[in-house]
Amino acid sequence: MPAPLVEGRPRGYIIPIGGAEDKVGDMQILKRFVRTCGHKPSIAIIPTASRREDTGRNYRELFQSLHASEALVLNFAEREDCEKKDYLDFLSRCDGVFITGGNQLRLSTTLGGTPVAKLLRRRNAAGMPIAGTSAGAAILPEHMIASGEEGPTPLARMVQLAPGLGISNKIMIDQHFRQRDRLGRLLSAIALNPFALGIGIDEDTAAFIGPDNALEVVGSGSVTIIDPSFLKHSTVAETDPGKPISLTGLRVHVLVEGGRYNIETRIATVP
């Protein structure tokens, strides 16, 4: 669960990215992330989700090219790495954290319950931005979509949840949203307990969630918001595995670049 806020200090930005963000053109999302961290910021890169040896290094070079003063890859490969003093020291003083893509269960199994997970929650509560792309976006909430099936219709047991990092408890995130046809699995995740907002993020698209819980869409795709506040009924409890679920009374918003959504008031606005 999120760490308590620090009195007098706003929470830091939470920035889920839908994967495959532009890295060769104007790099709008990455540029905006670096700017959100401050002037010439120090950035920590967590490449744990990825199995590719060069993932962290590539982001380090990108952030350096975008005028980060420092970009350090924290290679948490095993749980015991999460006790390393130099890594924890850097996480205590950096200006922003970026979590790469890969497999979100590698993040939850490696970081979960360690000092790194606690420190990330504390620093975000005290004002530090945290961004994650693809698996790095999925891990941000308390309830993480770990895996699931493709398709637009919600089916019973089509989605597998696991505990995430708990940076936010107000949202559930799915990524590569349109590209991998994930509306059904996000709906079926929300159907299990309609307390959280569902946020489906396309590739090369990000939701910049500010300290005031106002979300702004940045990038070339769209963000789909599923608000179950007025849900009348969900049949997931009575439905056999693989069969479609009824859900009535959902509110849905599809927002593109510049669109905004307030997670507290649940009001969407377009530019």
Add this chain to the structure above:
Amino acid sequence: MPAPLVEGRPRGYIIPIGGAEDKVGDMQILKRFVRTCGHKPSIAIIPTASRREDTGRNYRELFQSLHASEALVLNFAEREDCEKKDYLDFLSRCDGVFITGGNQLRLSTTLGGTPVAKLLRRRNAAGMPIAGTSAGAAILPEHMIASGEEGPTPLARMVQLAPGLGISNKIMIDQHFRQRDRLGRLLSAIALNPFALGIGIDEDTAAFIGPDNALEVVGSGSVTIIDPSFLKHSTVAETDPGKPISLTGLRVHVLVEGGRYNIETRIATVP
């Protein structure tokens, strides 16, 4: 997630029961629950998980026979029932809440995100005991075991999680533990993110978790505690569905009547 504590007031007891608690003999668990609520307490019964029409009424009669001054069945059948003023009023003033067995997804889909869920978290944070049996125990934590397969060996994807009520974020609960051979599914739930303690509760057995996070075992069976604090490695991220998972460095305690476990210090003691 749990509501913030109220300054100067201890959190209320959290009392998961493994199902099939004795209702005809000395009713040790139910008697102890009533006593924990106070002298001649008012008790709210939430029968939402059950499809049987007499479930709530039966518990009302049991609690009356155990000297509750008042026992009211709050029949939250649909989500809109969770706005009923007389039900919310009673939940605001009762001395304890008991959640019956049935299907835990009926609880999460009906109560999740409603004023009832918020009120239960707030009242427990301010001192009111909440007990639940079987499905009513599963729903208590932030991360709820919704369903899964039987067997002692943890397998990838053998367990389905869903968001629970969020009364506690420190534990995951499984019930009918020995009777339905659920060690494997509790281990595989913990493996997904080793931040929470796993608590497996046998039938006719309860874990009375006090305001100080000290747990005491009451009843005829045992409580199995799985502590992943020293977990070295979990292979769940790399394992195909249905295949066994490696988990190294778990600590396990099996406690019977009178055994205690401190969730903060992670120390077990036997009488």
